[in-house]
Amino acid sequence: MSDTLTKASTTITNKAIDVVIIGASASGLMCAIEAGKRGRKVVVIDHSNKAGKKILMSGGGRCNFTNYNIDAENFISHNPLFCKSAISRYTQWDFIALVNDYKIPFHERKHGQLFCDDSAKDILTMLLSECAHAGVQIKLKCDVHGIQKTANEQFSIETSAGLLHCQSLVIATGGLSIPKMGATPFGYNLAKQFGHKVLATSAALVPLTLQNNDKAWLADLSGIAVDAVVSSHSISFRENILLTHRGLSGPAILQISSYWKAGEPININLLPDIDIESFLKNRQNEQPKTHLKTALAEHLPKRLVAALLDEDLLDKALQSISHQRFNEVAERLHQWQIKPNGTEGYRTAEVTLGGVDCDELSSQTMQSKKTDGLYFIGEVVDVTGWLGGYNFQWAWSSGWCAGQVV
């Protein structure tokens, strides 16, 4: 690993460059590999001291690198059909074949998500060795000071490592999440410089924070995780929710955060597998002396139930509770509505919603419709995947498509 990274830091050689890719991570490295295999002279530059930092930190260090089920429906974009071409040309099966070529052990988790058995390093090492085989130069700790298109249809890129000229320029600088890992608005600014529309960006796949009044009564529940269905508008996700000292997290909350709009409530069904009203009515017949809290504890953590329902009611025996009250209990537990205060923002978000408007890019090649030779790939584009390996698949697919033509 360290060998590959050291090689990645060598200075840019002076031979003619065909393609410059800015951003040495998922999408940029995939594009570089493909262009390099076609015999193009490729230089990848990144201001960071290491390639693929987000790959290394992804999936809790095990990189959820793709998903067995990839479909346009798993992506959010102002133009929902844009991603179709790329994800059908370079599919999850293509990436899995590459992972298998490198004999990287992996496993499937819930909902078709594929993770490395050992470490996300395996994926980065694979990409860097493919780059090395394809003759790609990677220059790290390299800042870009300015980019112009010259009269002879070349791009001239002023960098801390000198002036570079190329025919094709690929922007693979990602979104705004985790600034500490090197995220910058570079790609958006460059898009605007070349006349592109950039759709409003916001943090996504991110924990939600609570209003002060909700924080107070939920504070003691930190650490509780429940399998739930979380909904906003017409979209729902079934997964765990996790109560934390800052608010709501867990996979179902991260998923819904990509759809949630400020000021709106989210709905949480804490008991997706049972009809709690019928359960309570049956239990009332069979064991009338059982207390409500004891009956509910069969399905939900006691502390959560105690926080959500009235204490006096919970202490009552089922025989003394009306069916109307059971109905109210069911409504609270099946349709718990809570209005988040906001999100934790880019500090902890996995991805950025919005970005370079895909209507101004070719869906086949990712080339700008405004400037020949300019390409945008990966997260910088207004295509955001669900949690579950979709964002990497978009990076691989869009990078691969551009790599065929740059």
Ligand SMILES: Cc1cc2nc3c(=O)[nH]c(=O)nc-3n(C[C@H](O)[C@H](O)[C@H](O)COP(=O)(O)OP(=O)(O)OC[C@H]3O[C@@H](n4cnc5c(N)ncnc54)[C@H](O)[C@@H]3O)c2cc1C
């Ligand atoms: C904590 C975390 C976990 C994640 N886990 C998963 C997961 O398991 N599965 C999944 O599918 N997705 C996951 N994601 C999302 C995924 O990492 C991204 O969607 C993906 O990395 C996007 O790839 P990219 O190449 O477009 O951009 P990035 O990976 O963000 O790479 C952009 C590169 O550009 C460089 N750069 C930025 N600005 C400049 C500049 N001004 N000059 C030079 N270089 C610059 C950066 O240093 C970086 O190397 C996770 C994200 C986070 C934050």
